Amino acid sequence: MKTDIKLAGVGGQGILSIATVIGQAATAAGLHLKQAEVHGMSQRGGDVQSDLRLSTDPIHSDLIPQGGADMILSMEPMEALRYLPYLGPEGTVVTSSKPFVNIPDYPNEIALQEELDALPRMTKMDIDAVAKDLMAPRSANMVLLGMAARHLAILSPDDLRAAIRTVFGRKGEKVVEDNLKAFDAGYEGL
Amino acid sequence: MKGKRLLLGDEAIALGALHAGLSGVYAYPGTPSTEITEYIQGDALARERGVRSRWCTNEKTAMEAALGMSYAGKRALVCMKHVGMNVCADAFVNAGITGVKGGLVVVAADDPSMHSSQNEQDSRFYGKFALIPILEPSDQQECYDMMADAFRLSEEVRLPVLVRMVTRLAHSRAAVEVGEPLPQNGLAPDSERGRWVLLPGNAKRQYAALIAKQPELLQRSVDSSHNVLEHRGSALGVIACGIAYNYVREALPQEVSILKVSQYPLPESLVRELAGASQEILVVEDGQPFAEEQVRGLLGPEYPVSGRLDGRLPRTGELNPDNVAVALGEPAGAVHAPAHSLAPRPPQLCQGCGHRDVYTALNQVLADYPTARVFGDIGCYTLGALPPFRAIDSCVDMGASITMAKGAADAGVHPAVAVIGDSTFTHSGMTSLLDAVNDNAAITVILSDNLTTAMTGGQDSAGTHKFEAICLALGVEREHLHVVVPLPKNMEEITRIIREETEYLGVSVIIPQRECMQTLARKNRQKKAAQ
Structure with a gap:
């Protein structure tokens, strides 16, 4: 079994933390893993993406081929659409619904939401609002991971919860609890 | 120590080198190579063993320091991005002529597709040019494993070994099986002066010896378990x-x-x-x-x-x-067409960044000088080329801003302005400034100092707190050297100084000085966490 995830967002939104948690869970579950990140110039408020590949068998390429991703997991709706050519025939898009507008020519929002809604397998949520309601505004990325957990057969929600504890453990119990709360809210679709 | 670890390709290189008995890493930050040195700087074993890992001023000083450590019998690592090879080429090529004592491994991280670079030159040509062995790992495990091989090979053939990386391997993570660390080499300086003093007589002998080694290097490649x-x-x-x-x-x-x-x-x-x-x-x-x-x-x-x-x-x-x-005739290809609701999202200067205020001031003044040209340099501030600023006319290589401004001024361009960052200035701009001073070039240099090497993630900058002293020592006149704080509230003072200095027909240096927003935020977070 293999799962290829295209992680997307805007520099500073915390996509690498999502990758770290999934990576930790995959390692603990004994899966093979490759995770290609973007460092350097692209991080300054520009689009960022990371290719995350999990498999029970050895993985060759660090990059996901076009038409190969099982999931596009995005912190931002337009960034989810950017990687559509990578989405596989049965692939799912899991995304934040709230645009992050830091460019003058951001596309028409209604058209953008319609294009997302037209996808066969797509789930979106205003993860920032959910995280804010939970009094954990910095945990929006874990809400998104919770949403993704519904569609990740290769890892169980408990694998991911354990990984959240490990990854955020050194930041203190409050941070761990906030992130778990956010993850559960995303998972339950609240 | 043993077991599996999730590592970036760069980190696997770093740990492989440490476990190969490394005594010093010498490097200047550059994407995609930066994480190699950063990993060693943060590693407990490296600290315990006293592995030298302070950032160097540029790739050439890095290469030479590593050659000195090798001369003394210890294992040394040099890391850089591909264009750094151009900077250290003199030392690199001649290290092939002298040969080495302790293992000397040079890691060049190439950036095909130019994700964060000005070209996509292939460092393997440098290895062939210098007539030395090259290793090119294909995955993270090989990154780790090949470092011990590279140091051993370097000592056996008494030559530097080039390890060629690419962005996708440098910045991709996978589980790596790691082994036990080897001991470091003891101090054993070489005493064969004939190898190291490259006067023509010695150099001819050494070059002939290097040529004579080539069949052995070829045979080692044929027999190598990596091929x-x-x-x-x-x-x-x-x-x-x-x-x-x-x-x-x-x-x-x-x-x-x-x-x-x-x-x-x-x-x-x-x-x-x-x-x-x-x-x-x-x-x-x-x-x-x-x-x-x-x-x-x-x-x-x-x-x-x-x-x-x-x-x-x-x-x-x-x-x-x-x-x-x-x-290979096996196209899989996209099943979903590209979306319609898309716009490019280029990187940009952070909100609150001092470079923003510098460009705001510069644009305001130069609006009155239609013949002005602004020569930029390598760093975050290169983003000043993009909207909303569109403030620079060139960006070529480390340090080129000052010397290109001088050449353009020599040709009659006025005002000729150079914009260079603090770390780029110490890397390759100081000699440029000396040329400009010696020829009394009519240029205005804006040395935008954010107290760090920001573009690559906030590494220490070699000249922090020394810039006024450096400029004065190079001969910049006191009355044409200004330090300002780039904040909107100081805009009137900054624009006045820029205006006055562009009118001056000699070298002037303006140093806008304010800490990078990213390193400041990181320090504040660390302070908060410590409380």
Whole structure:
């Protein structure tokens, strides 16, 4: 079994933390893993993406081929659409619904939401609002991971919860609890 | 110590070097190589062993310091991005002539597709140019494993060894099985002066000795466990270099004969063997057609060879599983068309960044000087070329801002303004400034100091708190040297100074000085966490 995830967002939104948690869970579950990140110039408020590949068998390429991703997991709706050519025939898009507008020519929002809604397998949520309601505004990325957990057969929600504890453990119990709360809210679709 | 660890390719290089008994890493930050040195700086074993790891002023000082450590018998590592090879080339090529004592490994991280670079030059040409062995790992495990091999090889053949990385390997994470650390070498300075004093008489002897070593280096490549010929009886034979091997395997599992090349000189007899067993050869390599040109020469014009030179693979840009699959006749391709609701989202200067205030002021003043030209340099502030600022007219190489401004001023351009960051200035701008001062060039230098090497993530900058002293010592006149704080509230003062200095027909330096927002935020977070 293999799962290829295209992680997307805007520099500073915390996509690498999502990758770290999934990576930790995959390692603990004994899966093979490759995770290609973007460092350097692209991080300054520009689009960022990371290719995350999990498999029970050895993985060759660090990059996901076009038409190969099982999931596009995005912190931002337009960034989810950017990687559509990578989405596989049965692939799912899991995304934040709230645009992050830091460019003058951001596309028409209604058209953008319609294009997302037209996808066969797509789930979106205003993860920032959910995280804010939970009094954990910095945990929006874990809400998104919770949403993704519904569609990740290769890892169980408990694998991911354990990984959240490990990854955020050194930041203190409050941070761990906030992130778990956010993850559960995303998972339950609240 | 032993066990599996999740590591970036860069981190695997770092840990592999540490476990090979490293005594010092010498580097200047540069994407995608920065994480190698950062890993060593944060590693407990490195601290315990006293491994030297302070950032160097530039790649040339790094290369020379490493050569000195090698001379003293210890194992040294030099890391840089590909264009850093241009900066250290003098020392690098001559280290091939002197040879080494302690193992000396040079890691060059190439950036095909120019994700964060000005070109996509292929560092393997430098290795061939210097006539030294090159290793090119294909995955993170090989990054770790090859470092011990590289140091051993370096000491056995008494030459520097070049390790060639590419962005996708440097910045991709995978589990790596790590072993036990080897002991460090003891102090044992070389005393063969004839090797190290490159007067013509010695240099001729050393060069002849280097040439005489070439058959041995070739034989070592042929025998190397890093070069593997996988016969599968196919008409097509694929030569896959470094990371290209992964893309070939991704597209065509188990169906094609592959020569996996991860050590150079190119193993000629293995290439001939593959060619003899196949009807055509496809060379798959990231970067420039380094191996392909050699394979074409080796097999002659009659043998069908394809790759980047004939367009079967793109001539520019990095390899990926898609373009390699197409070259192998196995295109998978997209099932979803590109979306319509899309706009590019380029990187930009952070909100609150001091460079923003610098460009605001500069644009305000230069609006009155239609003939003005602004020569930029390498760093975050290069983003000043993009909207909303569109404030610079050039960005070429580290330090070029000042010297290009001087040359343009010599030709009659006025005002000629240079914009250079603090770390780039100490890297390669100080000599430029000395030229300008000595010739009394009519240029205005804006040395935008954010107290760090920001673009690569906030590494220490070599000249912090020394810039006024450096400029004065280089001969900049006191009355034409100004330090300002780039904040909107100081805009009137800053624009006044820029205006006055552009009118002055000599060298002036304005130093806008304010800490990078990113390093400031990081320090505040650390302070908060400590409370």
